[in-house]
Amino acid sequence: MVKKYRIGTPVNTEAVTESFDIEKTDSFPLSLEINENVILSFPLENDDMIFGLGENVRGINKRGWTYESWCSDETNHTEDKRALYGAHNFIVLSGKDKFGLFVDYPSKIEWDLGNTSPEMAAIKIFGKDLDLYFIDGESELDIVKQFRKIIGKSYIPPFWAFGYQQSCWGYAKQEDFVKVRENHKKNNLPLDCIYMDIDYMDSFKDFTVNKKLFPDFEAFVREMKENNIHLIPIIDAGVKKEKGYSVHDEGHENGYFCIDKDGREFECGVWPGIVGLPDFLNKDARRWFGSKYKELLDIGVDGFWNDMNEPALFYSKKGLEKAFKKLDDIRSREMDIWSFFGSKDAVLGIQNSMDDYKSFYHNIDGKKVCHKDVHNIYGAFMTKAAGEYFEEEYGREKKLIFSRASYIGAHRTSGIWFGDNFSWWSHILLNLKMLPSVNMCGFLYCGADIGGFNSHATRDLLLRWLALGVFTPLMRNHRALGTRAQEAYQFGDTRDFSDVLSVRYRLIPYIYETFRRCSDENDMMFKPLAFEYPDDKIAREVEDQLMLGNECMIAPVYEQNKSGRNVYLPEDMTFVKLSGENVYKEEMKKGLHYVEIALNEVPLFIKRGKNIPLAKPALNTAELDVEKLENLL
Numbered sequence: 001m002v003k004k005y006r007i008g009t010p011v012n013t014e015a016v017t018e019s020f021d022i023e024k025t026d027s028f029p030l031s032l033e034i035n036e037n038v039i040l041s042f043p044l045e046n047d048d049m050i051f052g053l054g055e056n057v058r059g060i061n062k063r064g065w066t067y068e069s070w071c072s073d074e075t076n077h078t079e080d081k082r083a084l085y086g087a088h089n090f091i092v093l094s095g096k097d098k099f100g101l102f103v104d105y106p107s108k109i110e111w112d113l114g115n116t117s118p119e120m121a122a123i124k125i126f127g128k129d130l131d132l133y134f135i136d137g138e139s140e141l142d143i144v145k146q147f148r149k150i151i152g153k154s155y156i157p158p159f160w161a162f163g164y165q166q167s168c169w170g171y172a173k174q175e176d177f178v179k180v181r182e183n184h185k186k187n188n189l190p191l192d193c194i195y196m197d198i199d200y201m202d203s204f205k206d207f208t209v210n211k212k213l214f215p216d217f218e219a220f221v222r223e224m225k226e227n228n229i230h231l232i233p234i235i236d237a238g239v240k241k242e243k244g245y246s247v248h249d250e251g252h253e254n255g256y257f258c259i260d261k262d263g264r265e266f267e268c269g270v271w272p273g274i275v276g277l278p279d280f281l282n283k284d285a286r287r288w289f290g291s292k293y294k295e296l297l298d299i300g301v302d303g304f305w306n307d308m309n310e311p312a313l314f315y316s317k318k319g320l321e322k323a324f325k326k327l328d329d330i331r332s333r334e335m336d337i338w339s340f341f342g343s344k345d346a347v348l349g350i351q352n353s354m355d356d357y358k359s360f361y362h363n364i365d366g367k368k369v370c371h372k373d374v375h376n377i378y379g380a381f382m383t384k385a386a387g388e389y390f391e392e393e394y395g396r397e398k399k400l401i402f403s404r405a406s407y408i409g410a411h412r413t414s415g416i417w418f419g420d421n422f423s424w425w426s427h428i429l430l431n432l433k434m435l436p437s438v439n440m441c442g443f444l445y446c447g448a449d450i451g452g453f454n455s456h457a458t459r460d461l462l463l464r465w466l467a468l469g470v471f472t473p474l475m476r477n478h479r480a481l482g483t484r485a486q487e488a489y490q491f492g493d494t495r496d497f498s499d500v501l502s503v504r505y506r507l508i509p510y511i512y513e514t515f516r517r518c519s520d521e522n523d524m525m526f527k528p529l530a531f532e533y534p535d536d537k538i539a540r541e542v543e544d545q546l547m548l549g550n551e552c553m554i555a556p557v558y559e560q561n562k563s564g565r566n567v568y569l570p571e572d573m574t575f576v577k578l579s580g581e582n583v584y585k586e587e588m589k590k591g592l593h594y595v596e597i598a599l600n601e602v603p604l605f606i607k608r609g610k611n612i613p614l615a616k617p618a619l620n621t622a623e624l625d626v627e628k629l630e631n632l633l
């Protein structure tokens, strides 16, 4: 049973698609304080666990830390962080008492989940115009399904988007892409997509292609397609301020950019230099921006990834001036150690500063609204601009689109990726932990940068990471400029990589069907063990294994120098290792086990009485025979 409560006059975030009668706030089941801010709180029992909050650091059980809803360009996904790119304001309390809570509010929220006081959860909403949804249910999954029902069905990408994908910030010229394609082919490594990062653009201008790097872009796209490679270019939120650049001119003439308090276009610095921020919250601007993707689609690219849409601001002129002034002040005095630190902070504080977020405005149905008050829906609305346009123009399931920043609601028209992780072993585990949490919030098409974005990958790390990625709907290897090359052919002998990637293609029919079913039935593709074995204390606390679909459990190796791992079986299962065309099977009893897993093997556990289909390996989804399937067991 879902109940809706309203405080003040909230902005329409478009998160919820069902309509509700509004209950009296007096009857709200948790403690509710309304002052300048709104504070919700509830006591926590010893055994209570809290699930949800989508894309965030730390555990699947979110208890014991303070999180923040504030979409952030955060390139350090360490345990001290409170917020990443998404604002996914949904939690489920799991204990004797069970409920779900969705705070539909587009600005900052602080979630103190038993951190300040271990016995209390306190949720502070920095404002007083919001909707609250309180959900009762029989089980954690039942609560999630009710929530998913009110926010609408999850986006389904084209079938080929379940193939293996290669990306790199730094592929620039045509030949770079051809090399990636040919090297995969030569080494028997399957591949379906290659991503184009900002390097392809002309001076980082959205919807342009650098003619020097791509003398005949159309022919290039065609040739890639003939070789079964889909090209997926990036689009950034900021539009370069340059007279004569059509996207700028159209946006400028129609008043589609965010403005400052005096009504002038707000300007800030990102990759293209000084940019204007399209006002995705203005319906006309949103439609206009969505239609801009058409030109590249007409040429034959098949999808996009939207970046920098928190929005990430490197600097504003005002911010720079303020920092310089501070530095000048310090220079005119005698420098002591504290002013040295002060100068450092002044410079570092320029990026993504709250002062800047407070200083520009949107036009929402004719009303001027400060960005700070709607920050968390900006990126989601950018991506909806694209996703909604694609559906209208091309139909559902035709184009690939996913975003870095997100808010619940964007899951109906797009996926997400988990942003700038590191080539760290701990980030394989973090990747795993994020999956059920984002699934709870409707984001099914998702994945992390496999091999790690920042820092340098190693052969073993990439293989282990791929063995998790084999199960994630978005399976993309991506890295940052200047880091060690990490395509599957960069580490000598490629046979181990080919073995692992073949497993992906063998599993695609199963993964795709499971994905579709989860979208149709508002189900989670990945569940914490706690959701399926609520009475099993060990299972409840497992943070490094997940249930996949209704049939499987996954337990990848995520530590260095390990030739296997400990795994907990909450019931009797068949242990399977897949490698190339090989299948190893072993019956196992409920309980703790140590299993050996070589670098070229993908471990999987199948529940008793269940089975899954396997295809023959293929080098891309076009060549995958989805009719000729065999049973794994």
Ligand code: MIG
Pocket: 168, 169, 197, 198, 234, 307, 308, 404, 419, 420, 453, 478, 479, 480
């Ligand atoms: O400031 O486009 O998360 O995937 O490669 C960095 C360059 C901008 C951040 C994205 C990353 C992408 C990178 N972008």
